[in-house]
Every structure is written in structure tokens, then in C-alpha cells.
Amino acid sequence: MVKQHSVYLDKDRCTGCTDCIKRCPTEAIRVRNKKAVIIDERCIDCGMCIKVCKNMAKKAKADDVSIINQYKVKIAIPAPSLYTQFKGIHNVNKILMALKDIGFDEVIEVAKGAELVTEKTKEYIKNNSRKQPIISSACPAVVKVVQSRFPTLIPNILPLLSPKEITGRMTRTHFLDKGYKDEDIGVFFISPCAAKITNSRYPTLIEKSEVDGVISIKDIYKSMVKAIKKNDHHYEHLRLSSNRGMFWAAPGGEVSASKTINYVAVDGIENVIRILEMIEDNELNNVEYVECLACTGGCLGGPLTVENPFVSRCRMDKLSRYHKNHPETRDIHFVLESLDYAWEKPLKPKEVLRLDEDISEAIKKMEELERIYQELPKINCGSCGSPTCKALAEDIVLKNANIEDCIFMLRKEVGQLAERMVELAEKLPRSIKE
Amino acid sequence: MTFHYDVLGDEFTHAGVASSKVKKILKQLGVPAEIVRKVAIAMYEAEINMVIHANGGVIDGDINEDRIYIVLKDEGPGIEDIKLAMKAGYSTATARAREMGFGAGMGLPNMKRHSDDLKITSEVGKGTVVEIIVFLS
Numbered sequence: 221m222v223k224q225h226s227v228y229l230d231k232d233r234c235t236g237c238t239d240c241i242k243r244c245p246t247e248a249i250r251v252r253n254k255k256a257v258i259i260d261e262r263c264i265d266c267g268m269c270i271k272v273c274k275n276m277a278k279k280a281k282a283d284d285v286s287i288i289n290q291y292k293v294k295i296a297i298p299a300p301s302l303y304t305q306f307k308g309i310h311n312v313n314k315i316l317m318a319l320k321d322i323g324f325d326e327v328i329e330v331a332k333g334a335e336l337v338t339e340k341t342k343e344y345i346k347n348n349s350r351k352q353p354i355i356s357s358a359c360p361a362v363v364k365v366v367q368s369r370f371p372t373l374i375p376n377i378l379p380l381l382s383p384k385e386i387t388g389r390m391t392r393t394h395f396l397d398k399g400y401k402d403e404d405i406g407v408f409f410i411s412p413c414a415a416k417i418t419n420s421r422y423p424t425l426i427e428k429s430e431v432d433g434v435i436s437i438k439d440i441y442k443s444m445v446k447a448i449k450k451n452d453h454h455y456e457h458l459r460l461s462s463n464r465g466m467f468w469a470a471p472g473g474e475v476s477a478s479k480t481i482n483y484v485a486v487d488g489i490e491n492v493i494r495i496l497e498m499i500e501d502n503e504l505n506n507v508e509y510v511e512c513l514a515c516t517g518g519c520l521g522g523p524l525t526v527e528n529p530f531v532s533r534c535r536m537d538k539l540s541r542y543h544k545n546h547p548e549t550r551d552i553h554f555v556l557e558s559l560d561y562a563w564e565k566p567l568k569p570k571e572v573l574r575l576d577e578d579i580s581e582a583i584k585k586m587e588e589l590e591r592i593y594q595e596l597p598k599i600n601c602g603s604c605g606s607p608t609c610k611a612l613a614e615d616i617v618l619k620n621a622n623i624e625d626c627i628f629m630l631r632k633e634v635g636q637l638a639e640r641m642v643e644l645a646e647k648l649p650r651s652i653k654e
Numbered sequence: 655m656t657f658h659y660d661v662l663g664d665e666f667t668h669a670g671v672a673s674s675k676v677k678k679i680l681k682q683l684g685v686p687a688e689i690v691r692k693v694a695i696a697m698y699e700a701e702i703n704m705v706i707h708a709n710g711g712v713i714d715g716d717i718n719e720d721r722i723y724i725v726l727k728d729e730g731p732g733i734e735d736i737k738l739a740m741k742a743g744y745s746t747a748t749a750r751a752r753e754m755g756f757g758a759g760m761g762l763p764n765m766k767r768h769s770d771d772l773k774i775t776s777e778v779g780k781g782t783v784v785e786i787i788v789f790l791s
Contacts (some may be wrong), residue, residue: 232675287695372691447671489787497674499675500694501670501673501695501698503698569687573678573681573682574682574683574684575682575683575684579719579790581717582682582683582684583655583717583718583719586679586682586717588655590655604682614682644720
């Protein structure tokens with residue numbers, strides 16, 4: 221199977237410390253031979269490891285900006301989290317203009333797509349006869365964690381495409397309508413997040429993404445800052461969306477846009493997992509909608525952003541105030557009637573936790589796992605390369621580690637060996653024994 | 655395989671820890687997701703009841719290829735009328751528990767609905783034993 225991930229390790233920078241293995245929410249990383257190793261099928265591309273790595277060894281494989289030159293019409297579709305990255309800029313148009321200055325021919329905000337998805341979500345909530353609560357499908361890392369750890373909640377997920385994908389579709393249709401050839405149109409998502417890179421390259425719910433490339437916010441940050449400085453007073457009115465769409469980047473933004481009343485909005489992957497546990501236990505039946513964002517601070521806290529998420533949040537409020545007083549937006553007539561929001565393929569469960577295909581074998585392995593775990597020191601130090609003692613026991617059972625990988629077990633065994641050696645040394649052959 | 659957990663009374667912040675662990679075990683065993691969810695709900699309700707009403711207790715379980723069997727034992731006040739307690743909406747939860755959103759009287763009916771076999775034995779002043787069986791195939 222091809223590695224369907226965008227998070228990867230820069231081996232030269234990795235010192236084999238245990239920061240990432242201990243913070244990975246799905247226990248998808250081990251340290252082996254002094255380097256971190258990602259277990260691909262467990263990784264949900266949340267980017268937590270990118271955030272916690274002090275050596276900057278964890279990265280996301282985004283596309284280089286030069287990719288846009290392969291297309292005749294270069295269109296940027298920026299995530300609204302881009303707007304909060306620049307100090308002292310409260311006019312979104314200046315930021316969108318900077319994208320044009322660095323080489324894009326057109327800029328269509330994902331915030332606009334978010335507004336369209338909001339309308340569809342409202343309709344869905346109104347007509348929903350399925351399981352409650354409905355779980356937002358906007359964050360691809362959340363969708364992945366549901367697939368692998370909470371498969372019974374798959375029917376709860378809102379079966380609509382994300383704002384990014386809808387914006388991509390809307391943009392492409394618009395340019396096809398204008399007479400451009402499909403292969404000449406290049407649509408590029410400006411992303412705060414690794415999961416959305418993966419999700420554009422290897423879509424699971426549609427045949428092919430309309431996004432031709434994904435450029436990370438931090439990769440184009442520098443050239444944008446330059447462009448904004450240079451062009452401070454010359455800009456076009458490029459804004460299409462209202463504040464509503466923009467706020468999708470922050471926690472609670474999606475539910476406030478759709479004016480959902482009975483909702484829970486969660487950010488931070490550990491919190492998301494806790495809420496999903498509650499839904500699985502039937503504890504949130506009275507709630508209509510659950511907005512889940514893997515990053516603390518929502519997309520504003522994305523691993524590929526530059527600014528601190530809390531500072532970003534403050535800036536978003538400033539941006540919103542500015543645009544309340546300057547509400548003029550551009551009017552592009554998009555063809556929206558034929559725009560399809562539905563998934564083309566069903567969301568399938570991914571069984572990544574399973575110990576064995578055969579249940580009786582799995583039970584045997586689980587018993588073995590428990591026995592090994594009881595022997596281990598249970599201090600979760602991580603020096604064996606597994607995140608916890610439990611995870612080490614699991615790795616041993618699955619033959620991916622040895623009990624001697626535990627430094628305490630090794631020491632114990634060496635001690636016993638030494639004792640035995642002393643014992644042997646004291647034993648002399650009868651022939652020379654006095 | 656067997657498992658054992660101690661549940662502390664009035665520890666609302668930790669209520670549900672045991673059922674969450676069992677849930678993880680069942681997922682690792684490859685038990686079908688819908689069955690895992692049944693066990694999770696039935697056991698969670700029983701565990702919560704133990705915290706709210708009975709000042710904690712012990713949970714023992716046994717899993718084989720055919721079924722999961724869970725026994726939850728407490729030395730709480732006991733249930734006077736099990737039949738009445740099984741009725742939806744009936745509750746004896748304290749004001750404090752209700753304030754926290756527990757005690758809607760849905761625990762036992764929910765447990766019943768999500769287990770294949772549910773047995774409750776109780777003696778007033780002595781305690782309650784809840785036995786849950788869910789078949790795995």
C-alpha cells in the first residue's frame with residue numbers, strides 16, 4: 221500500500237527523543253534505532269507531532285509554490301486561517317491581494333465554500349432522521365479518528381464535502397464555464413493543516429479532488445509578508461465571503477455560522493476523543509450537532525500556521541470588526557445549482573487496533589499482553605521507544621519489540637545473570653576442592 | 655480472558671473509566687463495532703449507577719469467543735423494587751447527581767436494551783449485583 225500520509229520524518233533532525241511518541245493521540249509513533257517511526261495505518265495526520273517536535277524533525281509534505289507554474293490559470297483557495305497570520309492587517313483584501321502578487325491569477329476564499337456548506341448543513345440538520353448527534357465532517361483528522369477508533373459513529377458523520385473541496389469544485393466549474401480547458405486550470409489550497417494535504421492527494425470520499433496542489437501557510441508566509449508591505453495601499457476588493465465563513469477557522473465558528481442551538485463544539489484532539497467516547501456511550505443523545513476540530517484553537521492552531529492560535533483568535537475578532545464597517549464584497553456569479561455536496565463513496569471503518577484476525581487467537585494475545593503488562597514497571601517512561609508500558613506489551617505481543625527493550629527489565633535480567641555468575645565462580649571442581 | 659476493576663464511589667470525574675478500558679480491549683480483539691457499542695453502553699450505565707448510588711464497587715469480567723460476561727458488585731443501599739427501578743424515568747438519584755446530569759432514570763432500561771441477558775439481584779442494606787451478558791457473534 222502507498223503511504224497515504226503527508227506527515228513525515230526528517231531523519232537527520234530526529235534525535236530519537238520521546239516527545240512525539242508520548243503526545244501522539246493514536247499511539248502511531250515508535251522510536252526505533254534512535255529515530256521516530258510512524259505506523260502508517262494508525263496515523264491520522266493531525267500534526268500533533270509536528271507541533272511538539274523541538275528539533276523540527278516532523279514535517280508535512282506540502283507542494284512547493286513553483287507547482288503553480290505548471291498551469292495556465294493559477295487559482296489560490298486560501299483557508300480563512302491565513303487571514304490571522306499577519307500583524308496589524310485587518311483588511312482581508314490586502315492579504316488576498318498579496319496572493320495575487322506572488323503569482324496567483326485569481327483568489328477564491330474557502331470561507332465562501334464554508335458559507336455554502338453551512339446552508340447545506342442547516343438543511344441536513346432539519347431533515348435528519350438518522351442518528352444523533354450529527355458529527356461535523358470538516359476536520360479530516362477527526363474523520364480519520366472516527367474511522368479507526370469509533371467505527372460505530374460513522375453513521376453520525378455529516379455526509380457533506382468539506383468547504384475546501386466545495387470551493388475547489390465551485391472554482392473549477394467557474395473557470396470551465398469561462399471557457400478554460402480543464403488541464404489548464406490549477407486550483408491550490410493554502411493550508412494550515414497536514415490532514416488536508418493528505419485529504420486532497422488521497423481523497424477517501426470522492427474519486428478525485430478538485431485541488432491540484434496544497435501549499436502550506438508557513439511556506440508562503442515570508443513572501444506574503446513582503447508582498448503585503450510592498451502593496452499596502454494598492455489592493456483590489458477580492459473578498460467574497462462574510463465574517464460567518466471566515467469564523468469557520470476558529471472553534472465554534474461552524475456551529476455559530478449555521479445558527480445551531482443545541483450543539484457541542486470541541487477543539488484539541490484529546491478533547492475530541494473524549495467527546496467521541498461519550499457519544500459512543502450514548503451520553504450525548506440530546507445534543508443535535510457536534511463540531512470537532514483536532515487542533516487546539518481549531519484551524520487557527522493548525523500545525524502549518526505561523527501565528528500563535530490565541531493571538532490568531534484575537535486578530536480574527538479585529539478582522540471581523542473591520543469588515544463589519546467595510547462590508548463590501550466582490551460579486552462573482554458562480555454556477556451553484558449543479559454543485560454536488562454529497563460523498564461519492566461511503567466512509568469505511570479501518571480496523572487498526574486488532575490484535576489478530578481470529579478472535580480466539582486475539583483473546584490469547586490479549587491474555588499474553590496483560591501478563592506482560594503486569595511484569596512491566598508501569599511508569600510509562602518511553603525509553604523503550606513505545607509510548608506507554610501498555611503499548612510496549614502490545615508491541616511485544618505483536619512481535620515488534622522485546623521485553624528487554626524495557627530498561628528496567630533488562631537491568632533486572634543483568635542483575636540475575638551477575639548473581640548466577642558469582643554463584644558459578646564460587647563453585648570449584650571437586651578435584652581441587654579442599 | 656478475565657479482567658477486574660475497582661470503582662470508587664462519588665468519583666464522578668473517573669466514572670466510565672472501566673467501561674472505556676473494556677471497550678478498548680474489545681476493539682483490540684476485533685469484536686464487531688456494533689457489539690462493542692452495546693457492551694460499552696450497558697456497562698457504562700451500570701458503572702455510573704455504582705458511582706452514584708452505591709459508593710463504588712468491583713467489576714469482574716470474562717471474555718471468550720462466544721460472549722462477554724460482566725459482573726458489577728457493590729455494597730450499596732440495594733434496590734427495593736427492581737421491577738419499578740427498571741421502568742423508564744424512575745430514579746432515586748441524589749440532588750447532587752441530578753445536578754451533574756445523572757439520574758434521569760434511564761440507566762436500567764438502557765442497560766436492558768443493550769445487553770443480551772441482564773440479571774440484577776439486590777438486597778436492601780446489603781448491595782446489588784448486576785450481571786451483563788452480550789454475545790459476540
